[in-house]
Amino acid sequence: MIKTYSSSDFQQLLSTEGQTSLQNDQAYTVAKEVIADIQRDKDKALDKYVEKFDRAVPDSYLVSEEERRQAWDLVDDKTIQALKRAAENIRTFHRKQLQESKFMQHDASIISGQLYRAIEKVGIYVPGGTATYPSSVLMNAIPAVLAGVEEVVMVSPARNGKSISPLLSVAADLAGVHAIYKIGGIQAIAALSYGTETIPSVDKIVGPGNAYVAAAKSLVYGDVGIDMIAGPSEVAIIADESADPRSVAADLIAQAEHDTKARSFLLTPSQNLIEKTKSELNIQLDTLPRASIAKQSLEDKGGLVLVKNLDEAFDLSNALAPEHLEVQLDNPLSYLGKIKHAGSIFLGHYTPESLGDYYAGPNHVLPTSGTAKFASGLSVDDFIKKSTFLYYTKEALQEASEDVIQIAEEEELSGHARAVSKRLTE
Amino acid sequence: MIKTYSSSDFQQLLSTEGQTSLQNDQAYTVAKEVIADIQRDKDKALDKYVEKFDRAVPDSYLVSEEERRQAWDLVDDKTIQALKRAAENIRTFHRKQLQESKFMQHDASIISGQLYRAIEKVGIYVPGGTATYPSSVLMNAIPAVLAGVEEVVMVSPARNGKSISPLLSVAADLAGVHAIYKIGGIQAIAALSYGTETIPSVDKIVGPGNAYVAAAKSLVYGDVGIDMIAGPSEVAIIADESADPRSVAADLIAQAEHDTKARSFLLTPSQNLIEKTKSELNIQLDTLPRASIAKQSLEDKGGLVLVKNLDEAFDLSNALAPEHLEVQLDNPLSYLGKIKHAGSIFLGHYTPESLGDYYAGPNHVLPTSGTAKFASGLSVDDFIKKSTFLYYTKEALQEASEDVIQIAEEEELSGHARAVSKRLTE
Numbered sequence: 001m002i003k004t005y006s007s008s009d010f011q012q013l014l015s016t017e018g019q020t021s022l023q024n025d026q027a028y029t030v031a032k033e034v035i036a037d038i039q040r041d042k043d044k045a046l047d048k049y050v051e052k053f054d055r056a057v058p059d060s061y062l063v064s065e066e067e068r069r070q071a072w073d074l075v076d077d078k079t080i081q082a083l084k085r086a087a088e089n090i091r092t093f094h095r096k097q098l099q100e101s102k103f104m105q106h107d108a109s110i111i112s113g114q115l116y117r118a119i120e121k122v123g124i125y126v127p128g129g130t131a132t133y134p135s136s137v138l139m140n141a142i143p144a145v146l147a148g149v150e151e152v153v154m155v156s157p158a159r160n161g162k163s164i165s166p167l168l169s170v171a172a173d174l175a176g177v178h179a180i181y182k183i184g185g186i187q188a189i190a191a192l193s194y195g196t197e198t199i200p201s202v203d204k205i206v207g208p209g210n211a212y213v214a215a216a217k218s219l220v221y222g223d224v225g226i227d228m229i230a231g232p233s234e235v236a237i238i239a240d241e242s243a244d245p246r247s248v249a250a251d252l253i254a255q256a257e258h259d260t261k262a263r264s265f266l267l268t269p270s271q272n273l274i275e276k277t278k279s280e281l282n283i284q285l286d287t288l289p290r291a292s293i294a295k296q297s298l299e300d301k302g303g304l305v306l307v308k309n310l311d312e313a314f315d316l317s318n319a320l321a322p323e324h325l326e327v328q329l330d331n332p333l334s335y336l337g338k339i340k341h342a343g344s345i346f347l348g349h350y351t352p353e354s355l356g357d358y359y360a361g362p363n364h365v366l367p368t369s370g371t372a373k374f375a376s377g378l379s380v381d382d383f384i385k386k387s388t389f390l391y392y393t394k395e396a397l398q399e400a401s402e403d404v405i406q407i408a409e410e411e412e413l414s415g416h417a418r419a420v421s422k423r424l425t426e
Numbered sequence: 427m428i429k430t431y432s433s434s435d436f437q438q439l440l441s442t443e444g445q446t447s448l449q450n451d452q453a454y455t456v457a458k459e460v461i462a463d464i465q466r467d468k469d470k471a472l473d474k475y476v477e478k479f480d481r482a483v484p485d486s487y488l489v490s491e492e493e494r495r496q497a498w499d500l501v502d503d504k505t506i507q508a509l510k511r512a513a514e515n516i517r518t519f520h521r522k523q524l525q526e527s528k529f530m531q532h533d534a535s536i537i538s539g540q541l542y543r544a545i546e547k548v549g550i551y552v553p554g555g556t557a558t559y560p561s562s563v564l565m566n567a568i569p570a571v572l573a574g575v576e577e578v579v580m581v582s583p584a585r586n587g588k589s590i591s592p593l594l595s596v597a598a599d600l601a602g603v604h605a606i607y608k609i610g611g612i613q614a615i616a617a618l619s620y621g622t623e624t625i626p627s628v629d630k631i632v633g634p635g636n637a638y639v640a641a642a643k644s645l646v647y648g649d650v651g652i653d654m655i656a657g658p659s660e661v662a663i664i665a666d667e668s669a670d671p672r673s674v675a676a677d678l679i680a681q682a683e684h685d686t687k688a689r690s691f692l693l694t695p696s697q698n699l700i701e702k703t704k705s706e707l708n709i710q711l712d713t714l715p716r717a718s719i720a721k722q723s724l725e726d727k728g729g730l731v732l733v734k735n736l737d738e739a740f741d742l743s744n745a746l747a748p749e750h751l752e753v754q755l756d757n758p759l760s761y762l763g764k765i766k767h768a769g770s771i772f773l774g775h776y777t778p779e780s781l782g783d784y785y786a787g788p789n790h791v792l793p794t795s796g797t798a799k800f801a802s803g804l805s806v807d808d809f810i811k812k813s814t815f816l817y818y819t820k821e822a823l824q825e826a827s828e829d830v831i832q833i834a835e836e837e838e839l840s841g842h843a844r845a846v847s848k849r850l851t852e
Contacts, residue, residue, distance in 0.1 A: 078832055079836050081829070093530045093531070096528065096530045104519045104522045104787065112786065114522075115765070115771075117766060119799065120766070131837055131838050131839075134836065204800040225797070225801060229648065244849070247848055250848040250849075254839070254841040254842045256841070257840075257842070288840060288841055290838075340543060340546070342813050348817050350822070352823075352845035352849065354830060354842035355816070355818060362816055369648075371651070373545065373651075375651060376810075376811045376813070377812065377813075379540075385799075385801060385802045386805065386807075387765065387768050387770065388769075388770045388771065388782075389788075390771070390772055390773065390786050390787070390788055391773040391774050392776050394776045403508035403512065404508075404780060404781055406504055407505070410558075410560065411557060411558070411561065412715070412716075413683060415679045415680040415714055418676050418710065418714075419677050419680040419778035419779065419780045420780060422670075422676040423670070423672075423676075423778065
């Protein structure tokens, strides 16, 4: 059963928790070889690894227009409508993240500023495997399309060497993905990074993947951009007597059903809520399809933490810097000021994390494992780069020249000084 | 002497240039061990490595208030005034990058938005060695301080186990750095990442360093944030007959004097400018203090490229995605639209790169080696993290519920569906 902690025990747990080592040596070794081969032999090597890892090579890696059209007939209308509304909500939220190029200065003699430009080509990785996650397509592709990326390319492994899930294809259409290729794993990351005869290279790769995909992304980073290497998903719920134990338990379970390594915490000053949540967990787990995963996750990684008061709950949450933070309190917006670190915040009694995971608008690609202390969730900004610019007249340069030359000479870079003085002498 | 290229030869050069491998295996091996030791034994291990690599352990790692005061007497007033004005210009430029938290939606039933918060603790790495770069202190620390970082900690190795350069100390004061520690190398990155008894841990580390520092930063990435791993510096100059060959040559040399691996390119439709630039290079190199570095850099890595027309020059520059781009043309601002990828842009005949390197305001920490295709220069944004937030009323959740449940069930995550339905049933 899920463990209970006092606040000091929980603090202890956080401080002794080792840093997450994301390096998986075996995955790195394999990834290095596959990447080098595909960089050198392109499609020939790509075919070899698709055959080896996925067992069958599709007739064409590119999903045809025809296949994309047909996918719509294979998804029921209720799902299409739900995904359409989700896409619209996500678009509305992210559209507000768009920024315009701007001037910092525009005097008679000095003009400076910052240009915002979309990255030209982006690859979206979508895992294959048993379950399919159309929400992941929407969350990764919509901000890229909104940013103005000219070529949004999605990759996902074919099922049995044939097609990708129609759900993913429909989601890609809704998000505005320009091309889909039926490749996955390390070989997909390598092909997107360096290009092959059939797969175009991109400038940045985003999207979740297993340990091999993560290793491949780390290895190509620098040659292309990557989003982040995500760890297990996590939620912290801050609640008091105003919370419904059924909602608390349901949200802990929703987190736990992802993965046995997912982490789900309740932080509350109410012993009563802890007791009731415990019994609700038992009731709800009884009928959950993924109960065995959720149970193990709650037992190994979860925790019900009794805190002295709400301030202490927020302190502990800030120390954790959770990917998701739920504030199941009355007047939840008034607590925003107490939250220092959290990937995404869900406020009040009627805002379950799953509402945000799928639908409401904020992105579900979020910093995990405490990285919310320095990182942010995916946004339009991740598909934009900023170039600064500067223009000086001769008079402005004249006025700045003495200072610039002084600093350059102090740094012992005379060439830098001369680049100024040469312009001002006949 | 510097090579000349036709545009097609230059294109060939760019396409055959291998991807920059930033991995230096020896540096990684050393860094792994040092980091593990310091993570475990803290100050004890830190002392050991400072002794080993820097030869002498300072009495105190922390630079005292007294030392910071005294540094001001050791720097001449002209330099102090120049750095003051540089700091003010950098502050003015970067202040315009500050953003406010905002709402995406605030209906009667749904409130959502994005909180901007400064990272709490940031470490600035400043290399030691022969030359000192106060400009690097200003460029890295000022955006952090403006962002609102509570604890900006600077590290730089002590000279002979005693003190850091007074220039760096004064620059740190001007930038608003809260504490300075006399440590450098891998051991500084390790101490900042995991903390020791005397060195506080930080959430993100920025600043340039050698291959060992770069390896250490890559290894701690994930446990803390890092800025980027920079490659050799580079400039592309697009110029025509309106340009002064002396300015063109001076700017190529200013880039080349950094480092034998620095890359300096002129892209021009004027054969005449190429010839005149060549002879100017010879004249100016003759009297340059760092001529041997600059010469080798120009010879090995530089190039004068004859293009058919200016459009081709911009195309080649976009393929290069240079860290610095100079547009030495008349009406330079009218060319902004042609620039797709560049870290920082210098417009016109009186805007040498060195003006921006030190003084004008834009940041000099910029994406190198073509990474301007997906990355941006350092800015206030690098010290900010964004947390999204969401609030739904019961009615709003009710309205969304069918769609959310539908998508959750499609993804086979019933727990996610129940987190919604539990809230809406008695």
